Amino acid sequence: MERNISLVSLLCFIIFNGCLVLEADAVKSQRSEKLKLIHRHSPELGHNPETTLGPPKNSEERLKQLVQSDKARLHAIKRRLGVVGKANDRVEFPFRSAADLGFGQYFVSLRMGTPAHTFTLLVDTGSCLTWLKCRYTCIDCSAAWYGRRFFSANESSSFKSIPCSSQECKTMDKASTLPNCPHPNAPCYYDYSYLDGLNVAGSYFNETVKFRFSNGRKKGLEMTMGCTDGLNNPKRFQEVDGILALGLDPLSFAVKAAHEFGGKFSFCLDNHWIVKSESSYLVFGKEDQVPNMQFTDLLTEESKMTSLYPIKVTGISINGTMLDIPSYVWDMTDKGAGGMIVDSGTTVTHLVEQAFDKVIAAFEPSLSMYNKTKGNLDYCFNAPPAEIFDESIIPRVAIHFEGGAKLEPAVDGYIFDDSKGVKCLGFVRVAWPEMNIMGNLLMQNHLWEFDLANKKVGFAPSKCMLD
Template sequence: MKSRPASLLLLFFLVSVNGFFSIPVFSENPWNNTMRFELIHRHSPELSMRPKTQLDRIKELVHSDNVRQQMISHKLKLGRGLRRMASEIRSSGSMAIPLRSGADRGIGQYFVSFRVGTPVQKFVLIADTGSDLTWMNCNYGCDNNNCPKRRLHHRRIFHAHHSSSFKTVPCFSKICKVDLMKMFSLTRCPTPMTPCAYDYSYSDESSAQGIFVNETVTVGLTNGRKIRLHDVLIGCSETFRGRAFSVADGVMGLGYNKYSFAVKAAEMLGGKFSYCLVDHLSPSDLTNYLSFGGSTTVVAKNMQYTKLVVGVIDSFYAVNVAGISIGGKMLNIPFKVWDVGGAGGTIIDSGSSLTLLTEPAYHPVMAALKAALTKFQSLELDIGPVEFCFNSTGFDESVMPRFAFHFADGVRFEPPVKSYVIDAADGIKCLGFASTDWPGTVVIGNIMQQNHLWEFDLVGNKLGFAPSTCT
């Protein structure tokens, strides 16, 4: 099987055949409130996962980052330089989705509950800003009497024969032959009405095969109402393999691509989406939302904005970083590290846990932070690329100099200390950075992003952020 230039996650698209959502007619505007999805915590009963020790969880996150970094590097080698336009994003309205933290054993870190079909079938998808395809596990072409028994370790499967709104996309259609080529639609078309199929492979040897269909998706608004999005394009994955699919039922693509859920939902709702990531060690009942539409500045009056660069580093969301300071002192890091148009650049990624620094940035950052920890005993722990851990007995955050990203337009992102001096186990902390090869891309991971509200303005090409408890 050929390896594809894929995001570590597949997706199940939420767009209609002509590229737009379809919604039913209401007597009043259904988009006058925020549309939202709950983000699900890694230890939620919905994921059927048993809590592990804190050290085991950190090891899982590091393994996930290793796989994900391979994916990011693979995508950038094949896709750097592609340009896309955000000028067509329009309209207004709002929705939100509950959002909770979640360990993925190889892919994203935060999950959403999603409802598809008529009647509704419920799934848990990975919310990932580095993916531009949305998909789910699926049974198609069978009925109650001949559907195969598939063991998925308590994960859910979409049963197409139970849904009256399930419609396949024909392989002779333009959307299959032209529009879905980048999503690896197959050229085989034995009859005009044969479903449009895909075969998607990843750099970690995971893969998924299925068909594209149109379905109805049910979402909730903040005012308590539910609405239905009709003729939404979905990836129905019938077969798959690999660690990437060991926990969730599929993926919600939030990357910058015309077929991603984020871009298509934002088109309807004012061109914005936002999220606030709870602490990755937070209790399982702590919930927040992935939101589309509405005004985040109402609850975050101290929001800062920097330029959001889209369509340059593949489908990732990039920012123009000018440098890093520690303790108020700018580090000596070459400009080429931050050059989005060159061999470097920086992306915001909800699917990476640690913050990944290319070697010219990693070494000065680690040297400056370790200098503040000389009185603490360093420890040798087998947790992959995490270089420096220490006995944290007597540690107080006040001993740490403040770390900050400085953006080219003068804005500064200064995360709390716990976002870069992370808990690994009782009495053990580690510096939450990993080194990645140069040339390459700096990745601001989800631990660094936590306890901040993030707003992606795809019309204004702005990234907003503000401190928040995410509650």
């Protein structure tokens, strides 16, 4: 969804703006840093039967939840871009999906504070403020929060509030940083509003985040994030603790961490539809040598208006035949029309009508044996059960990028079970002028590398298994 104040799209239910800062004297290891990516079906996330975000009861409810969570991400994020990178360090964080909670995104487990505690954060490539549910300045926080945990600022010896009179406060997002400063040592407050009605409020702070290097060594780095002690719809976050922001913005976690660890980060999106306990990693720094990695340029110069990741598409082919889609559909304008965004926070791929209609027309001859029907997506059809459904009749899609790179997703990246006897094509039709958005289901089963120093995005097929 987008923020009212800056047209920002939303991860799952929300996208948050803000900034996260790494200390300039951060450790210079020759290793990288990983965060574990948590699968949406992972039992690690647990489930509170009293909450409203429990696992979908069936495939229809599941797809409906994913589609609803995508509706807020139909517009471009209108924010400036700016990226630098250096060094050859590498750090890793475990990374998993969590569809059992009804989210269409991925998660990391992050340890922070002194003593350190673990928090589960949504991974968002479309925002720049990392924040947690937090108790600090609120008078009665107990009534405000639902869920398993929150960050208790007063119990951490490394917590540092950012005063409203400080220069650091003045560098925060001006559209959302509140001007009130009752006394010099009062916290630097923010207040974010989103088009879906969600409102997030709190204060900025610095805190130590625990990084684990790939050689096993650990290091604490001080970062700036948001202590959210006010949320107008806390039930949305009963199962998760906040947001880890990876937006293409100079002050985001991704840009700052990549700056310290080799100018790049990467992650592998495992199969959304398969429940498994294995994880992959969100990696900051140089990834191990990956065969068949293809690259295309990030359009940071062409678009100064988004904190997401714009790339140049040259076309879409079906069974090897390029579709007759007008070239202007893939040209990003300074007003947010056209172009394509790679967005891990969107689940289903969104195509403007000129592209969507051509794709559907190319599919229809192969699906003519099935009757069209209503479903959660724009094109659904009656189909036999999975065990007898002939997947070989489904046309193969390829997305072609500038420079010759070509993404060939698996069929389950664009054919979804909607309900019993109903399947849908995994594309959403949006009106022109809008922006095309590549969702994470089309990206799954691939390793994605965001080379910020060289302004490139790379991808390669991968099983997304841990080392």
